[in-house]
Amino acid sequence: MDMIKLNNRDYEWEEGLTVRRLLQKETFTYPRLIVKINNVLVPDEEFESTVIRDGDDVKVIHLLAGG
Amino acid sequence: MNIEKLKSAHKLLKEYKYELGKIERGYTNRTLYINLGDNTIKEKTVTQLMKDKFIGGKGFGLYYLWNAVTPDTKWNSPENEIVIASGPVGGITQYPGSGKSLVCSLSPLTGMPMDSNVGGYFGPLLKFSGFDALELQGKADKDVIVFIDGNSGTIRIEEAPEEAIDSHILGEQLTEMYAENEEDKRNISVVSAGSAANNAYIGLLNFTFYDVRRKQIRLKQAGRGGIGTVFRDKKIKALVVKFAGVKGNLNNPADQSSINKAGIKLHKEIHDLDDKQNRMRQVGTANIIEVMDQYDLLPTHNYKFGGHPDTYKISSKVFTSMITQNTPDGCWYGCSMSCAKAVDRFELKTGPYKGQKVIVDGPEYENAAGLGSNCGIFDPYAILELNFYCDTYAVDTISYGTLTAFLMECYENGIINKEITGGLELNFGNSSASLEMLHQMARGEGFGKLAGLGIRNLKRIFVEQYGADPVFLNDIGMEQKGLEFSEYMPKESLAQQGGYGLTNKGPQHDEAWLIFMDMVNNQIPTFEDKAEALHYFPMFRTWFGLNGLCKLPWNDIAPADNKLTEEPAKIPDHVQNYVDIFNGVTGKKIDKNELIVQSERVYNFQRIFNIRMGYGKRIHDAIPYRAMGPVTAEEYLSRQERYDKQLKELVGFNPEGKTTEEKMAALRAYRKDQYEKLTDAVYKRRGWTMDGVPTVEHLKAIGMDLPELVEVVKKHL
Numbered sequence A: 001m002d003m004i005k006l007n008n009r010d011y012e013w014e015e016g017l018t019v020r021r022l023l024q025k026e027t028f029t030y031p032r033l034i035v036k037i038n039n040v041l042v043p044d045e046e047f048e049s050t051v052i053r054d055g056d057d058v059k060v061i062h063l064l065a066g067g
Numbered sequence B: 001m002n003i004e005k006l007k008s009a010h011k012l013l014k015e016y017k018y019e020l021g022k023i024e025r026g027y028t029n030r031t032l033y034i035n036l037g038d039n040t041i042k043e044k045t046v047t048q049l050m051k052d053k054f055i056g057g058k059g060f061g062l063y064y065l066w067n068a069v070t071p072d073t074k075w076n077s078p079e080n081e082i083v084i085a086s087g088p089v090g091g092i093t094q095y096p097g098s099g100k101s102l103v104c105s106l107s108p109l110t111g112m113p114m115d116s117n118v119g120g121y122f123g124p125l126l127k128f129s130g131f132d133a134l135e136l137q138g139k140a141d142k143d144v145i146v147f148i149d150g151n152s153g154t155i156r157i158e159e160a161p162e163e164a165i166d167s168h169i170l171g172e173q174l175t176e177m178y179a180e181n182e183e184d185k186r187n188i189s190v191v192s193a194g195s196a197a198n199n200a201y202i203g204l205l206n207f208t209f210y211d212v213r214r215k216q217i218r219l220k221q222a223g224r225g226g227i228g229t230v231f232r233d234k235k236i237k238a239l240v241v242k243f244a245g246v247k248g249n250l251n252n253p254a255d256q257s258s259i260n261k262a263g264i265k266l267h268k269e270i271h272d273l274d275d276k277q278n279r280m281r282q283v284g285t286a287n288i289i290e291v292m293d294q295y296d297l298l299p300t301h302n303y304k305f306g307g308h309p310d311t312y313k314i315s316s317k318v319f320t321s322m323i324t325q326n327t328p329d330g331c332w333y334g335c336s337m338s339c340a341k342a343v344d345r346f347e348l349k350t351g352p353y354k355g356q357k358v359i360v361d362g363p364e365y366e367n368a369a370g371l372g373s374n375c376g377i378f379d380p381y382a383i384l385e386l387n388f389y390c391d392t393y394a395v396d397t398i399s400y401g402t403l404t405a406f407l408m409e410c411y412e413n414g415i416i417n418k419e420i421t422g423g424l425e426l427n428f429g430n431s432s433a434s435l436e437m438l439h440q441m442a443r444g445e446g447f448g449k450l451a452g453l454g455i456r457n458l459k460r461i462f463v464e465q466y467g468a469d470p471v472f473l474n475d476i477g478m479e480q481k482g483l484e485f486s487e488y489m490p491k492e493s494l495a496q497q498g499g500y501g502l503t504n505k506g507p508q509h510d511e512a513w514l515i516f517m518d519m520v521n522n523q524i525p526t527f528e529d530k531a532e533a534l535h536y537f538p539m540f541r542t543w544f545g546l547n548g549l550c551k552l553p554w555n556d557i558a559p560a561d562n563k564l565t566e567e568p569a570k571i572p573d574h575v576q577n578y579v580d581i582f583n584g585v586t587g588k589k590i591d592k593n594e595l596i597v598q599s600e601r602v603y604n605f606q607r608i609f610n611i612r613m614g615y616g617k618r619i620h621d622a623i624p625y626r627a628m629g630p631v632t633a634e635e636y637l638s639r640q641e642r643y644d645k646q647l648k649e650l651v652g653f654n655p656e657g658k659t660t661e662e663k664m665a666a667l668r669a670y671r672k673d674q675y676e677k678l679t680d681a682v683y684k685r686r687g688w689t690m691d692g693v694p695t696v697e698h699l700k701a702i703g704m705d706l707p708e709l710v711e712v713v714k715k716h717l
């Protein structure tokens, strides 16, 4: 099976998976996210156009230290 | 409102004149002591030791409390104190969130020192009136008001028989009474409780500020742990401070320009970025209701679940539409975060003020979750009504929400019934029953009076009187150390279980809020990582309480380039701001590491204080299983896929062909063991023994090996 890492956990990859799609699939709806692919920051305005490749190391960091 | 009549009923018990002071580098170097038993009023000098080791705010509160009580002191012993203090940074107007007051007292719920951080103007005005802290000891015979006039240097204790008890009326009456004219009202802050605090152990204190636009007082709550109950037990009706002449430089800081610089930078961030980030100015803290729901973190039905299909009915959008907009409100001068929201002209449908149109401060996230979803209530009007009455009656919304959710689960399980509740049908979702119970609590009647004793006492009573199963009650009763949990679902975040359990005052999230870092981001995967976070964040957050600061401007706004920093969760740029404003005010030269050590001293002091009171050990850090995992089959089945997967992948237990009970047992054993391992790691990181006692070596290392502390810990090593 094709896999990526999402926040250091195994995650199933699919052809054409964009950052935006990944956020939707995971219901990552929180507005303050830091997305990095292979340690390179993806700016918010590129979520739509950025395609995640098989084997990528993706981090979606929620900046919520709330409460 | 016939103010003259109320005033003429006052009887002066004591008047005291003092020299107006001068604040130097954030300190007046003087505190005020009042004994309500014999009407003693005296001034005390702030010592160098206090400043070096305890800084101010909650540090001063705990220090005075320690000196006032013995291990035998109970919350209602005359020697118990309520201490209110700002802090050295408190009262500056250039940096957002600098007007908080810290309140400390022995809690009726926990028997240990409680601390609460509250807005409103009292703390800063007290300081400008000449005092770094106010100690209240002893008990009055009849209801009294303490009035501090910071311009004439007069303090009066007055018997005050006729004013209201409930805060929304009392606050107005006293503001009117002690202000010379409309203009003068902004110079007044009132501290009061409410009628429920006469009976319930979950009584809070309201601190006012006068809202010049609305021409009404606003209430801010020192909510947790029943300090309002102590206040009423001392027969204090209110404290009133008056000081005219607030200016930006009254703290006489060592270096005004570094404070200004940090302030300007933060104001600009808030101005440019808040609308894109947390919308604190538009929505306030209610912004996260739907976020919590989407991440399965919004407690519903007594923390059984983390979300509910009806959450949209109480989403932040709904509340935003009810909040009066375009009136950004800060709870102290200069707070451009302005998260203090209000719903105006809210018409009450129940209770003694039925039909009146009132102002409801809030709703804050905790209230919507506690009074709402956790009780299965998804009616925003009911939530606002509960919110209003909790505030004016002086009931802690968090404890009330959590204990009502507990009672509802007990009711649905037949542990209590209509006969016991006196007719209240406490099913999840029954907002009328919740409201009626609250009114009973305020009247000191019926089941509401009993409910006000808090979950810990209720568990005992249900076991003793109604034959309830103590194991089940301990599993589902969401309290620890006697304090009710605040409103986040910690089941899927071990670190947050620690953030609740491994605390000094009980399960309030203000020490550490690590759910996202842990559960979603997976940034702290190992026990050591979690322990580091459970060291750093509680220490960092403790520091706000030493200085009279609000936590929100630290991380509810972040600089645009925060993402690029090494540790975004710490908001490194804002940490530096705090170092700068502290140094700017006090003239000291701390860095970000010394900031943490300052907190560690007080944090360990509070831990040892708990130990001295007979608590504060490992067994007191245990948490109910509901906080860790599914207690009932209903919960397990609702998230079966998740739990089955965890059994397979984490526990090494094959769930196939097993009964739900077997699976639950395996998961339970695993999760409990994880919590123990986390506890070990955290104690180690904090320099404590495996029983949770700070070691003498650690106290030496942080410069806190005071003889009286060493004496306490030695008995437990």
Ligand code: SF4
Pocket: B096, B097, B098, B099, B119, B329, B330, B331, B332, B335, B336, B337, B338, B339, B340, B550, B551, B552, B553
């Ligand atoms: S951020 Fe909100 S709670 Fe904090 S000081 Fe400002 S207005 Fe008050």
